[in-house]
């Protein structure tokens with residue numbers, strides 16, 4: 375009999391992390407929705423407009439007729455160039471092993487035909503197609519895992535607003551909207567990741583988060599495969615969940631005891647697409663590699679976000695960054711995928727531009743992010759250089775700290791980062 379989890383955090387926390395997730399290291403995050411139509415400011419467009427933010431009021435005044443509402447944008451979310459196979463091919467070439475799509479952001483518009491979001495979903499209005507299904511199929515075709523981002527709250531859902539007005543003493547929204555929607559998502563699309571968000575106005579007891587997690591872990595069609603993040607109510611983030619996102623762009627720079635994920639967006643200003651984005655606001659490949667290497671070395675995964683356009687295209691500058699990452703991983707992927715943190719993460723004293731990973735003879739399923747213990751065999755240590763060491767003095771980096779022999783293999787791959795494999799003689 376497989377273990378059954380009780381709907382409380384202490385029991386849910388006992389669940390071992392499904393191995394695929396720790397091995398994957400790299401994922402792609404997509405913020406796509408009605409906000410991709412104005413594609414101005416950020417994916418918080420609607421909220422900024424409702425809060426009378428002057429920048430947004432003026433944008434509306436200048437570009438749209440009086441009385442134009444946010445809902446009026448939905449029919450322009452056309453996705454006519456959306457080719458899921460093309461996207462999946464790009465993500466696969468970037469080296470990503472999983473893809474997480476916004477099934478619903480705070481605006482409440484669903485990219486799948488939610489049975490409780492009449493005329494506010496991608497089949498009823500806009501693309502007139504099930505975007506979640508089409509992308510899920512294409513991503514799996516390339517042997518990547520598919521996951522969904524799902525906002526717990528919806529800014530302007532009247533049922534949510536009523537619960538909130540009653541100080542969350544009623545739970546009509548989670549009962550009649552959120553959980554039925556999430557169960558529809560899980561049953562119809564079998565996602566491997568549920569990336570919860572928009573949890574921060576209420577406690578996990580309002581959301582009833584532990585009950586849905588117990589269902590996911592015990593009885594859902596994805597019970598062996600599913601991983602969830604940590605945004606399940608006030609005070610839960612960084613404490614409970616299969617992996618921790620903590621805050622956005624979380625990158626603590628030191629080893630973490632629990633599996634974590636660094637979610638960041640290539641457009642430094644926004645998660646959703648912005649038509650007026652300039653080159654300076656886009657992360658460079660050097661910055662992307664620094665995030666990747668420092669994160670993986672400390673036990674994390676990276677989830678790299680791009681915002682597609684309302685037409686269903688991915689801007690060439692994002693394509694270029696993703697393909698550069700893929701080129702680097704093609705050569706250096708051995709130092710990233712399936713690795714574990716080593717006993718040291720980086721050379722803070724000697725050279726802060728060197729980060730380590732290692733591969734163990736046996737994968738530690740119980741604590742995947744633990745450093746090798748005294749009884750564990752390390753197959754290889756990887757030193758990843760974000761800057762070529764001065765005077766080529768490579769030996770200095772490992773001198774004295776380990777019994778490792780001189781490097782037997784080096785790859786000089788690009789001007790951005792190099793990896794070096796160190797093995798026993």
Ligand SMILES: C[C@@H]1O[C@@H](Oc2ccc([N+](=O)[O-])cc2)[C@@H](O)[C@H](O)[C@@H]1O
Pocket residue numbers: 417418571572611620621622637645
């Ligand atoms: C991935 C992002 O998640 C949330 O934003 C957050 C949520 C939590 C924190 N946090 O805990 O620091 C910061 C931004 C969303 O509001 C945002 O639009 C985007 O989807």
